[in-house]
Amino acid sequence: MRGKATKWMALSMAAALALTTACQKGSGGAEQNGDADQTGSENAAVKVVNETGFPIVNEPIKLKFVAPQATNTPDWNDIMLFNEYEKMTGIDIEWQMINQEILSEKRNLILAGGDLPDAFYATLLSDNDVMKYGEQGVFIKLNDLIEEYAPNIKKFLEDNPDAKKWLTMPDGNIYSIPRVYDPAFTSVLINPKTWINTKWTGKLGLKNPETTEELYQFLKSFKGEDLNGNGEADEIPLGALSTGYLMKWLYGPWDLQNRGSRHNYVDVDPETNDLRFFPADEKYRELLEFAHRLYQEQLIDPDIFTMNSSEFLARIQSDRYGVYIGWDPVSWVQLDYYEGAPPLAGPHGDKAVVSNSPLVTLGTFVITNQNAHPEATMRWIDHFFSDEGSRMFFMGFEGVTYAETEDGKVEYLDKIANHPDGLSLDEAVSQYLIWSVGGTPGIISEQYFKGGESLPNSIAAAELLEPYANKEVWPAFSFTPEENSRLAGLSSDIGTYVSEMRAKFITGAKPLAEWDDYVQTINKMGLEEYMKIYKAAFERYSND
Numbered sequence: 437m438r439g440k441a442t443k444w445m446a447l448s449m450a451a452a453l454a455l456t457t458a459c460q461k462g463s464g465g466a467e468q469n470g471d472a473d474q475t476g477s478e479n480a481a482v483k484v485v486n487e488t489g490f491p492i493v494n495e496p497i498k499l500k501f502v503a504p505q506a507t508n509t510p511d512w513n514d515i516m517l518f519n520e521y522e523k524m525t526g527i528d529i530e531w532q533m534i535n536q537e538i539l540s541e542k543r544n545l546i547l548a549g550g551d552l553p554d555a556f557y558a559t560l561l562s563d564n565d566v567m568k569y570g571e572q573g574v575f576i577k578l579n580d581l582i583e584e585y586a587p588n589i590k591k592f593l594e595d596n597p598d599a600k601k602w603l604t605m606p607d608g609n610i611y612s613i614p615r616v617y618d619p620a621f622t623s624v625l626i627n628p629k630t631w632i633n634t635k636w637t638g639k640l641g642l643k644n645p646e647t648t649e650e651l652y653q654f655l656k657s658f659k660g661e662d663l664n665g666n667g668e669a670d671e672i673p674l675g676a677l678s679t680g681y682l683m684k685w686l687y688g689p690w691d692l693q694n695r696g697s698r699h700n701y702v703d704v705d706p707e708t709n710d711l712r713f714f715p716a717d718e719k720y721r722e723l724l725e726f727a728h729r730l731y732q733e734q735l736i737d738p739d740i741f742t743m744n745s746s747e748f749l750a751r752i753q754s755d756r757y758g759v760y761i762g763w764d765p766v767s768w769v770q771l772d773y774y775e776g777a778p779p780l781a782g783p784h785g786d787k788a789v790v791s792n793s794p795l796v797t798l799g800t801f802v803i804t805n806q807n808a809h810p811e812a813t814m815r816w817i818d819h820f821f822s823d824e825g826s827r828m829f830f831m832g833f834e835g836v837t838y839a840e841t842e843d844g845k846v847e848y849l850d851k852i853a854n855h856p857d858g859l860s861l862d863e864a865v866s867q868y869l870i871w872s873v874g875g876t877p878g879i880i881s882e883q884y885f886k887g888g889e890s891l892p893n894s895i896a897a898a899e900l901l902e903p904y905a906n907k908e909v910w911p912a913f914s915f916t917p918e919e920n921s922r923l924a925g926l927s928s929d930i931g932t933y934v935s936e937m938r939a940k941f942i943t944g945a946k947p948l949a950e951w952d953d954y955v956q957t958i959n960k961m962g963l964e965e966y967m968k969i970y971k972a973a974f975e976r977y978s979n980d
Contacts, residue, residue, distance in 0.1 A: 485585070485809075485811045485812050485815060490524045490525060490526075491524065491525050491526035492525040492526055492527055492812050492815045492816060493525070493526040493527060493809075493812050494526065495526070496526045496527070496528060497526070497527055497528070497809055497812060498527075498528045498529075498530060499527060499528070499529055499530070499554040499555065499807070499809065499812075499813060499816075500529075500530045500532060500553040500554050501529050501530070501531055501532065501553055501554060501555045501556070501557045502532045502534065502543065502546060502553045502555075502556050502557065502559060503531050503532070503533055503534070503556075503557045503558055503559065504533070504534060504535075504536045504539050504558055504559060504560075504873055504875065505533035505534060505535055505536065505873075506536050506866075506872075506873045507535075507536075508863070508866075509866045509870075509872070509873060510866065510867060511531070511533055512529075512531040512533060512870060513529075513530065513531045513533075515867075515868065515869075515870065516832065516833070516836070516837075516867075516868045516869070517828070517829065517832065517868065517869050517870060518531075518870075520828075520833065521828075525815075525816060525819075527812060527813075527816050532553060534559075536873075539559060539560070540560075543556065543559050543561070547565075547569060547574065552574070552804040552805070552806045553804060553806070554803065554804060554806060554807040554808075554809075554813065555801060555802060555803050555804060555807065555813060556799075556801070556802050556804070557800070557801055557876075557877070558800055558801075558873065558874075558875045558876045558877065559799075559800075559875075560797065560799065560800070560875045561612070561798075561799030561800075561802060562799060563798050563799065563912055563914065563915075564915070564920045564924070565799060566605070566611050566612045566798055566799045566802065567605045567606070567607075567611070567914065567915070567916075567917065567920065568917060568920075569611075569802075570605060570607075570609060570611030570612075570802075571605075571607060571917060573805055574804060574805055575611045575612070575802040575803065575804060575805070576611070576803050576804070576805055576807070576810060577609045577610070577611065578609075578610045578611060578612070578613070578803065578814070579609055579610050581803075581810055581811065581814040582610065582814070584811075585811050585814040585815050585818065586814050586815070586817070586818035586821075587818065588818050588819070588821035588822045588825070589613065589817075589818050589821050592616070592821055592879065596616075596619070596794075598795065598911060599614070599616060599794075599795050599911070601911075601977055601980045602614075602795045602798065602911035602912065602914070603798065604914070604980070605914050606914050606915070606916045606976060611802060612798055612799050612800070612801060612802045613800065613801035613802075613817055613877045614795065614796065614797060614798050614799075614800055614801075614877060615796045615797040615800045615875065615876060615877050615878060615880070616794055616795055616796055616878075616879050616880070617792070617794040617795075617796055617879075617880050618794070618879055618880060618881040618882065619794045620881075620882070621794075621880065621881055621882045621885075621889070622898040622899070622901075622902050622905070623882070623889040623890065623894045623895050623897070623898035624792070624880065624885075624889040625791050625792050625793075625794060625898075625905070625909075626789055626791055626792070626898050626901050626902065626905055627763075627792060627889060628677070628681055628684075628761055628762050628763055629761070629762075629763075629764075629776055629777070629894065629897050629898070629901070630685050630759060630760070630761045630776070630777035631759065631760050631761075631762070631765055631774035631775065631776060631777065631897075632644055632758070632759050632774060632775055632776075632777050633663075633755070633757060633758050633759065633760075633773065633774055634773050634774065634775055635663070635755070635773045636658060636661075636663040636671075636758045637758075639661075639663060640657055640658075640661070640663075642654060642657055644777060644778055645777075645778075645780065646778055646779075646780065646781060647689075647780060647781045647782070648686075648689050648726060648780050648781070648782050648783060649783070650780075651780060652726075652729070652730065652735070654759075655673035655674055655730065655735040655758065655759065656673070656733070656735065658671055658673040658758040659671075659673065659734070659735070663755075663758070664754070664755035664756060666754075666755075670756055671756060671757075671758065672736075672737045672751065672756050672757055672758070673735045673736070673757075673758045673759065674730065674735055674736050674737065674757070674758065674759045674760070674761075675736075675737040675740070675748065675751060675752070675756075675757040675759070675760045675761070676736075676737070676740055676760065676761035676762065677745060677748050677761065677762045678740070679740055679741060679938065679939065679942070681761040681762065682727070682736070682740065682761060683723075683727075683938070684697060684790050685761055685790075686723050686726070686727065686780075687723070687788075687790050688779060688780065688782075688786070688787070688788040688789045688790055688904070689723075689780045689781060689782030689783075689786055689787065689788070690719040690720070690722060690723045690782050690783075690784075690786060691706060691719065691782070691784075691786035691788055692714045692717070692719060692720060692723065693714065693790050694706070694788060694790075694906055695906065695908060695909060695910045696790065696791050696792065696793050696906055696908075696909035696910050697790055697791070697792050697793070698792070698793045698795075698909075698910060698911055698912045699910060699912075699913075700931065701713055701714060701715050701930075701931070701934065702714070702967075702970050705717075711967060711970060711971055711974060713958075713963060713966070713967060715934045715938075715958070716955045716958055716959075716963070719784075721948060721951050722783065724938065724941045724942060724948060725948055727941075727942045728941060728942050728943075728944060728948065731942050731943060731944070732944060737751075737757075741939055741943070748760075748762070749768070749769055752765070752768075752769045752771065753769050753771070759777065760774075763888050764888030764889065764891050764893055764894045765893065766888070766891050766893055767861065767887065767888030767891055768888060772893075774893070775893070775896075775897070776893070776894075776896060776897020776898075776900055776901070777897075778900055778901075779900070779901055779904040787904055788904055788905075788906065789901045789902075789904045789905045789906070790906060791905040791906040791909050792909075793909045793910065793911045793912075794909075795911035795912070796880075797875060798912065800875055800876060800877040801817055801877040817877060820877065820878045821878060821879055825878075826878060826879055826881065826884050827846065827883075827884050829869070829871060829876075829878055829884075830869070830871050830880075830884040830885055830886065831846050831848070831869075831884055831886075832865075832868050832869050834846075836849075836868070837849060837852060837865075837868050837869070838852075845883075846883075846884065848861075848865070848886060851864070852864040852865055852868075861886065861887075862887075865886075871885075872887075882895075910977070911977075913970070913973035913974060913976075913977050914973065914976070914977075915969065915973050919969045919972065919973065922965070922969060923966065923969050926961070926962045926965060926966045926969075927966070929961050929962070930958060930961050930962070930963065930966060933957065933958065933961065934958070937954050941954075
């Protein structure tokens with residue numbers, strides 16, 4: 437998750453003192469759409485935005501944001517992070533919290549109804565929605581606001597041209613502020629990881645596998661052994677939180693998904709250098725054949741297609757897996773006897789690791805056309821892209837939530853890191869801060885992010901894999917409204933079919949002898965048009 441955003445602030449006083457003129461010239465405020473009194477905001481009067489430092493505004497203003505609420509987390513209207521930030525900025529955010537389980541539905545109803553907040557924060561808007569509502573004018577253009585009022589975001593985009601291309605829609609405008617990983621934070625770019633049970637390997641004297649064939653023999657060694665010592669034959673050689681995690685791990689040894697995980701089905705054919713729909717590639721068939729062998733011989737958890745996260749975690753905690761694919765074992769399940777698995781070489785000598793793009797989520801923050809103070813709002817969000825703002829967001833406040841060590845690092849105080857009532861780190865930190873909810877805008881860096889990916893076990897595992905990570909990783913592509921409209925149906929039909937057939941091939945419900953029929957069916961479902969649309973988006977991305 438990361439390179440660091442700098443905390444430089446330099447704003448135009450002329451623009452700050454002439455807000456109405458700036459808005460009329462396209463800075464994106466409500467004034468572009470008519471009289472501010474008709475925007476629905478309770479803040480009709482224009483306030484002066486300070487060009488640098490705090491407060492952002494001299495006269496307090498109030499803004500309304502829609503945001504998610506996770507189970508058992510406090511209301512953000514009374515949480516330390518935003519209470520203190522209000523004192524710093526002069527901006528009071530009224531948070532309309534929506535339960536995460538119904539967030540998508542409620543967000544869409546709000547957008548359809550027209551009674552809009554000033555901004556949507558961490559509501560995980562799809563790329564398509566960002567583009568659609570941006571073009572409609574529901575979300576305002578941010579190009580000029582970033583240029584004039586967001587020095588930290590501007591600097592990040594200048595330092596990361598791919599990020600700017602990713603944020604810029606086909607119409608040339610930026611409508612959202614993203615969530616990004618520091619490109620130097622390898623542990624989060626290679627995630628989830630695969631973990632090997634060293635208690636089991638120690639008992640059997642096994643060395644870790646380095647090829648797919650060695651993996652097969654390695655997993656077979658766990659069969660028929662009471663390695664967890666409970667007197668039951670309940671050991672499972674390999675488990676994963678989802679079939680997708682299993683496939684992502686195995687893609688590398690067959691050199692599939694070789695442009696990163698943001699593209700579920702499209703990568704580059706290494707022989708032709710053309711775009712490839714890899715679920716129709718012969719190497720994908722070989723991978724399915726290997727996965728079927730593991731499943732048929734009961735080396736994979738038979739419940740992998742139906743198991744929920746609670747059941748999966750219970751199996752890890754009861755020492756039933758020799759290998760599992762998921763998150764860091766110390767932060768996730770409080771177990772310290774798992775170590776990161778090495779990269780695997782495939783039958784053709786391929787030895788790659790599928791990486792995540794540092795450009796994670798595009799639609800984490802948008803400003804609506806009801807916002808009478810877009811300049812102040814942009815300065816409000818921009819601070820979280822600075823080093824100081826990122827430290828405050830993830831670590832909180834010195835002496836209250838964290839302390840600085842002699843070597844200049846920051847660490848949570850014991851009341852968070854080792855909560856007296858046994859709360860997990862996420863539970864303890866959420867009493868003061870909000871990052872554990874996920875999907876928040878900003879830069880996630882190893883320096884300040886203290887989730888599982890920052891723990892020594894994960895860092896060591898990432899260092900083992902980094903030399904084999906994808907050398908070129910694409911962010912998500914932007915599609916025009918017309919492309920999106922057509923691609924939505926094609927992606928749904930083709931994606932559903934590929935997913936269903938993947939499960940059937942692995943379990944043996946469908947024999948791989950029917951592979952040619954499978955490929956023909958995908959072609960009949962509109963693969964040629966699907967790839968034509970994809971190629972157009974790729975060309976725009978490549979030529980920008």
